[in-house]
Amino acid sequence: MTALKAHEVARFLARPDLSEGIFLAYGPDAGLVRETAQRLIRQLSGDDPESASVVVLDGAEVDADPSILAVEARTMSLFGGKRIIRVRGAGKSLVMTLTELRDDPAGAAIVLEAGNLTPKDALRALVEAAKLGRALPCYPDSDETLQALIRETFNQHGIRIDQDVVSTLREILGNDREITRRELEKLTLYAASSKSLTREDVLRLCADNGMLVIDAILDATGAGHAEKLELALDRALSSAVDPQRLLAMSTIHFANLRRWRTEVDAGKMPRAVLEGLRPKPHFSRISSLEQQLRLWSDNALATASERILQATSDSRRRPALAESSLRRALLAICMMAAAH
Template identity: 50%
Template sequence: MTALKGRDIERFLEKPDISSGFVLVYGPDLGLVGENAGRLVRQFAGNPPDPESFTTLHMSEIDADPQRLGILARSPSLFGGGTTIRVRGATNKLAPVLAELLDEKAEAIIIVEGGDLKPSDALRKAAEARRDARALPCYADNGQTLDALIRDTFAKAQINLEADLVGFLRDMLGNDRQVTRQELEKLVLFAGNGGTLTRQDVIALCGDNAALATDSVVDAIASGHARKFDESITRVTSAGTDIQRLLIVTQQHFSRLRTMRAEIDAGSSTDHVVGRATPRIHFSRKASVEQQLRLWNDDGLAAACNRLSTAIADSRKTGPLAAAIGRQAMLAVCLAAARR
C-alpha cells in the first residue's frame, strides 16, 4: 500500500522516494492540495520549474485531447532527465490513462490533483495499489497543524508576536489552507522581517469588519446592553447593512444559543459547550457567549426566537416599515435580557 499518512506525508514532500510514476494529491482542503502539489513540482522540476521539462494540464484539456497527456509523458526532455506533468482538477476518467502510461514505464512523474475522493474512486484505488504511485491525502487543518503553520511562518520572517496571538489568530483564520496562507502572507508583509504583530494588527488586517460589527449588535442584544445595542446598530445600518439581514443573523444566534443551552441543561459545562461549538465561536466572543448562556433559559430563548421570527415575517410584508419593525423587535429582546 502506498497511501501516506501523518509524518510520512511531510517526509515524502521533503524528499520523494520515487523518480517516475504518479502522485495523487487529494482531499477536501483544495488549498492544501494545491500547496502540496506545488511543493512536489519544485522537488521534481526545480524551483522555479524548468519550462523545458515541466507542463501543467487541466483535466478539461485532457478531455478535449485524450492523447495529449500520453504524448507529453512519452516525450523525453530536451536536456535529458525525466518529464514532470501536473494535472489539475483530475477526475476518475484519468485512471486508465495513467495505468497505461505506468505500465509502459514512461520516464515521467505525473502529479495529479484530485478532490475529496472516496476509497472506491478509481484514482485513489490506483494510487494506493501501485508501487510506482503515492497517495497524499490533504485534510483541513486542525488546531495543532494550524498553530504550527502560524509559528513557522512568523519564525521564518523573525516576526515577534504579542502574547497569546497564535491562539487568537488560529480562531480568526478558518481551516482552508489557501485562505490561511494568504492571510499569513498579508501579515508578514505588514510587519516586515524582524517586525512585531499585535492583536489589533490582526483584527485590522484579517478580521471581517462587517461580520465583527454584526456580531457586536447580536452580542449586545443577547447580553442586555441597550446602549451598546443602540450604538452598534446605528453604526452597522449606517454602513449599509440591511435590517432584515440583522434580524436573520440575530434569530440564528438565538436558535444556536437554545441548542447550546439544551446541552448545558443535559449536564455539559458551559465552557465545554462553547469550546466545541461548530462553527467555532470567535476567540473574542467566547466570554460574551458564555455570559449569554448563563442569562437565558430555554423558555426565554424560545420566546426570543418567536419574537424575532415574527419580526422577520412582518418586515418582509411592509417594506417601508422594515427598519422600525426590526429595530423594535431587537430592542425588545435586548430589554428582556437586561431584566434577567
C-alpha cells in the first residue's frame, strides 16, 4: 500500500518508482492536478517520448463505455513505444474496470486526473491499495512552495530578479498552480532578452491595475493627500471603475482602520499591528497605513465612516450623481486627515 504525502509528490515525479500501473493525480487545485499528470507522462515516456503512445480519454466518455479503458490499456502500440492512457475527470465509475487492470496492467501506464477525493473514496482507495498504484495528492501551494516555484522558474531561464520580485508576485498570485504557471510564462517571455525583472515589471504585467489605483485612492484619502486623491480618482473613473465600488472599498478601508486603531488604543504600536495582519498588506503600503493609524482617532474614523455611508446612500438614490457624491465625501475625509 502506497499513499504519498503532498510534499512527496515532487520527488516522485522526478523519479517515479513504477513504469506501469495506475497513477491518480487528485485534489482541489485543478491546475496542479493537470500539471502533475503532464509531468508524470513526460517521465513515463522515457528517453524517446516521440515513440510513446499516449491516448487521452474524458471521464464522461469512459462512463458511457467503461470497456474502452480496458481495450486501450491492452492494445499493443503500433510502434512499440510506451502505452500511456490519460483519463481526465476520472470518477468512481472506473473502479470496476480498474480492478481488472490493477494487478496486470499489461505494461500500460494509466494516468487518472480527479478532483478532491476523501480517503474513503472508492477510486482513491483502490489506487492506494494497489501494488502497481500510486496516488498523487495535489493541494494548493503554500507560501514556501510558491516562492520556490517562482525562484526555480527564473533561475532555469537565467533571469535576474530584484529582491522584492518574489514577495510582490506572492502578493498578486493566488494558489492555483495553472494561473501561477501562466503568469510566470508571461514574465519569462517578457524578460527573455533583458534577462532581468523588476517589481515595476511585475506590477505592470500581472497586477490588477484597477486594484492598484483603488489602493492609491484609499491611501491618499486616509493620509490627507488631496492632489494624489484627485489624480487617482481621475484615473479610476476614466477607466470606468464604478463609483459604487470605490465607495464600498472605502467603507471596508475605514472599517479596517477603526478595527486596527482599537489595538493601537490598547497599547500596541501601529507597525506591530500591521505586521501581525493576515494576510499582511503589501510592503509598499505599510508606511502609509502606519501614518493613517497615527493620524486618526476612533471618533474621527467613526465620522469618516458615516460620511461614506451617507454618500453611498445618496448615490443609490440618485445614480447619476454617484461620481459627485463620491468625490465630495472622499475629499472631505481627506481634508479631515490633513487637518490632524
